[in-house]
Amino acid sequence: MAKKTEPMRILALGAHPDDIEVGCGGTLIKYAETGHRIFLMVMTEGGQGGLPDMRKREQAQAAKILRAEKVFWGGYQDTEVPMGRDLIQTVEEIVKKIEPHFIFVHYHDDTHQDHRHLAMSTITATRYTKNVLFYEGPTTQNFAPTVFVDIEQALDRKIQSLEAHASQVRKTNIEGLSIADVVRSSAQFRGIQGRVKNAEGFLPLRLFINIGL
Known part of the structure; x- marks a missing residue:
């Protein structure tokens, strides 16, 4: 008889509402569909891109589509996520609370300072987490x-989670393209690289491959 495994805890970190959905929404949906527990932490309310209360409501709706148990808020101002000890400790507190098996976060080479600062601080804050x-x-x-x-079966729901951020759908700074268009194009491109139809791609800070029971 196969050994029943306990659900894993998955923590995704983003600087602004909708960052997580863009970066790893399909992967989170697949984890949730197989019984794992999803937690989100969003560092700002995205006040530079819209009304904070509206953006928080949109994030809550998107979290339901991702089947996330809880959204934690960092409480920082949009464009002012700090680099250093304060942010490291903020992330560490949630990591200690959740004890995640996997963490997903922005890549550190990014033209937006909030993304860059969160990524760099997370490297330190997650030094005892196996999979980042x-x-x-x-x-x-x-x-x-x-x-x-492979997110082929999750792509439509990923798009739904992004469309929950209704105030942001058209804000791509690319004429004629919505965020759904951008995400579908990216999924196809990464899928080609991964030899499937649609995929999300990741760069590991650490990734453990478990063999056996």
Whole structure:
């Protein structure tokens, strides 16, 4: 008889509402569908991109689509996520509370300072976490993923989670393209690299491959 495994705890970190959905929403959906526990931490309420209360409501709706148990808020101002000890301790507190098996976060080479600062601080804050992977977003640079997750069956729900952020759907700074268009294009591109139809790509800080029971 096969040994029943306990659900894993998955923690995804993002600087702003909708960052997590863009970067690893499909992967989180697949984890949730197989019985694992999803937690989100969003560092700001995205006040530079819309009304904070509205963006928090949108994030709560998106979290339901991802089947996340809880959204933690960092309490920082949009564009002012600090680099250093304060942010490290903020992330450490949630890591200690959740004790995640996997952590997903922005990649550190990014033109947005909030993304960059969160990524760098998370490297320190997660030094005792076995599996830490970086995801990409529209402002990520020099990202060459080596880990891929097939999200073909989760892509439509990933798009739904992004559309829950209704105030942001058209804010891509690319004429004629919505965030759904951008995400579908990225999924196809990473899928080609991973030899599937649609995928999300990741760069691991650490990744353990477990063999046996």
